[in-house]
Amino acid sequence: MTIDARLAVRAAGVGKVFPTKDGEVVALTAVDLTVAAGEFVALIGPSGCGKSTLLRLIADLDSASSGTLEIFGKPAQQARIDQDYGIAFQQAGLLPWRTVKANIELPLELHGVARTERSVRVAELAELVGLTEFIDRYPDQLSGGMQQRVAIARALATRPSLLLMDEPFGALDEMTREYLQSELARIAAETEAAVVFVTHSIPEAVFLADRVVVMSPRPGRITQILPMGLSGMTGDALRESSAYFERVTAVREALHGAPVERANER
């Protein structure tokens, strides 16, 4: 029990089947995965490999059809209700009629945190994601990258020990993307939260993660889990190191066991 509680995520034999008109579609089968507290794990694989489905199961946005799934030793639903995780999606998903401040404090407001305490926390979070001057703006006045930083701040509002991210930088340009990757690496280190990060991008996975989980489709399953062991380096030093390129190659080769990816899924 104590060992389980120190694990952020424990999935054993997890499967997900979606019923459709033409019969059942197996989205995910026999997934075994553990994520330690404070660990950064990237899920990578071609479209349809079930990586987003797995993230949604962990977040209790969908429920698993089979297997057991525990978040900090609790069922996923209990972890969601207890706000053990924060989540960010590919779309920032900000409420357009709320200011940046009101968007960041939404999870706190939902749980009855007092107004003054909320303001303090929003100021901290805005500082953390570098948006202090923008907290009174509305989302449509921000660039895509800034909107995504607001979404990350919102995900961190309740000080979760687990951060779930579903291709949060997928819709951004390369420059913004690399910048936010470095920011996220810093934020994850500062908050000491475990991260489960879904991505299409091999360099992104290698840059960010302690371990890269390679998945393949039809049916969605884990084919390989690769430890990166690059924790000593950060930023551009990491991006330009030969160890980094070796890991990129290793992940690419692991993916080639699966059907070839489309060109846009670099």
Place this chain on the structure above:
Amino acid sequence: MTAISTVVERQLPSWLKIIAPITVGLMMLLIWFLAVDVFAVAPRALPSPVAVVSELVLRSDIILEDMGVTATNALIGLAIGSIAAIALAALASNLRPIDGMLAPLVAALAVVPIVALTPILNTMFGASSQFGRQTVAAIAAFVPVFVNVLRGLRQTRPVHRDVLRASAATGLQTFRLLTMPTALPYLMTGLRIASSLAVIAALVAEYFGGPADGIGTAIATYAKSGRAALAFAYVAGAIAIGLALFLVTSLLERAVTRRTPV
């Protein structure tokens, strides 16, 4: 180059946007005046705009009184129809069986020529009651509000629902913080359309009996008794009511849609 110049040409300067329609309106009034008073080529029943304006000034007290009656009927109808529409749309969006029951009924209600019901309603509620007219206005207002609100309640985006679910929001919190703000612009659009319909319905209902007051009754009476100028002055009053309601609801709509979903 040509593309740029056409864009520039299409953008009227703001003063012209205001001046242009006023000029056209004044020119039409002038043509009307010339046709009736100077050249006398108009039909005899068409009064001069000068006569209409003088009646409007002279009889402003009774015109305002009748405007009050019609406007009140329209507003009461608008309020009752809208409240019923919002309540039923909320029910329909939450309970699928109710949606199934209501959708065909509302479709049927939308094609009923509501004015056709007026003589029956006036007879039902008696000649001294405004209730028939208010009912007609309420039915007219109901349909656009119901259709728009129901649509608005279904516009929440999946990513927003996921965000609230992930934050463990209760059903009531989700409604207050997501569903309602999303639906609000749609409600305002419905109200704007319904406001014009309620005025038309309340006014036309007066042509089919009921108490001897209101703009519609006056127009019918004075048109029949050959006082065309006074009848036209009442038409101006009717336009004023419709315009006022339309303006108020348009401003409300604009205030609410300032931050529409991106």
